[in-house]
Amino acid sequence: MTSTAFITHRDCHLHDMGSYHPESPARLSAINDHLIAQGLEAYFLHHDAPLATLEQLARVHPLAYIEQLRQRMPEHGIVHLDPDTALCPHTWQAALRSAGAGILAVDLVMAGEVENAFCSVRPPGHHAEREQAMGFCFFNNIAVAAAHALEAHGLSRVAIIDFDVHHGNGTEDAFRNDPRVLMASIFQHPFFPYSGADSAAPNMLNVPLAAGADSEQFRRVVSEVWLPRLREFQPEMLFISAGFDAHHEDEMGNLRLTEKDYAWVTDVLREFAAETAQGRIVSTLEGGYSLSALARSVTAHLRALADL
Structure with a gap:
């Protein structure tokens, strides 16, 4: 069994973009409830996510963007930044916790306190570009965590794996042409955010998949495209943008993956x-x-991380 941290915070449940929004607090509750039902909670080292600091966020996002976002937070109700992405009075704290979870995860792993960590947080992050919130995302959580590993812990090479059904345009925006970072991703194409398929950056290993792509195609990409490049790159740490909307039951996309x-x-x-x-x-x-x-998918991911 591997030591695995499970990092979350109650503030992440308070961010609410409206009763019909798919990126809802019920997502975290469903994960927690299933872990309890499966009798798995005790296998993980539980931590509360800290608040990310301005200095940590500013490795990825300009201070002017961070301040502009903070000033737009409402005292009451919901304010839309675009049709999909909205702020409520609790969004600021939740977004800082979501980014802070990745910071803590890096610190725990680098200190040898755990071998790996999973951040069960929202809002998500991989669509947040350096100066643009979009796609339900405000701060790029995985990019902030990877930048922390590089800058605070002095690593030379990290890899980011992204298997969300949507291309991680924000992560690409953060690290395009950065030789310290290799990003390997699959995503449905053409599909929101309509990017990634034509990237020429040498450190971006984007593999677009057509609607209907299934387990066999996904596994072939991992084995024949991702792994050879990862071995060549020799990262000192792996980061995973763990999106589970490529699951065949998820109506957000049209890929055909399973929890297996x-x-x-x-x-x-x-x-x-x-x-x-x-x-x-x-x-x-x-x-x-x-x-x-x-x-079910997060539980499968966690079982594998912890080697249960």
Whole structure:
């Protein structure tokens, strides 16, 4: 069994973009309830996410953007930044906790207190560009965590794996042409945010998949495209943008993955990290909107991370 941290915070439940919004507080409750029902809660080291600091956020987002976002937070009601992305009075705290979870995860893993960590947080992050909130995202949680590993812990090379159904345009925006970072992703294309398929940046290994792509196609990409490049890159730490909306039950997308695929890819990445990165993995929740499929998929991911 591997020591795995489970990092979350009650503030992440308070961010609310409206009763019909798919990125809802019920997502975290579904994950928690399923872990309890499966008798797995005791296997993880539970931590409350801290608040990310301005200095930590500013490694990815300009201070002017951070301040502009803070000033737009409402005292009452909901304020829309775009049709999909909205602020409520609790969004600021939740967004700082979501980014702070990744910071704590990196610190715990780098200190050797755990081998890997999963951040069960919202709002998600991988669509947040340096100066633009979008796609339910405000701060790029995985980019903030990766930048922390590079800047605060002095790592030379990190890899970010993104298997969300949507392209992580914000993560690409943060690290395009940064030789210290390799980003490997799959995503449905053409699909929101309509990016990634034509990236020429040498450190971006984007693999678009057509609607209807299934387990076999996904596993072939991981084995034949991602792994050879990862071995060549030799990252010192792995980061996972763990979106589960490519699940066949999730109506947000049209890929055909199952929870067995999430367990399999996590096993593959954990074995790879053991070879090259001292087992160091930080994973953070991105998409996943069918509550049952999300809960089962996260549980499969966590079982694999913890080698249960």
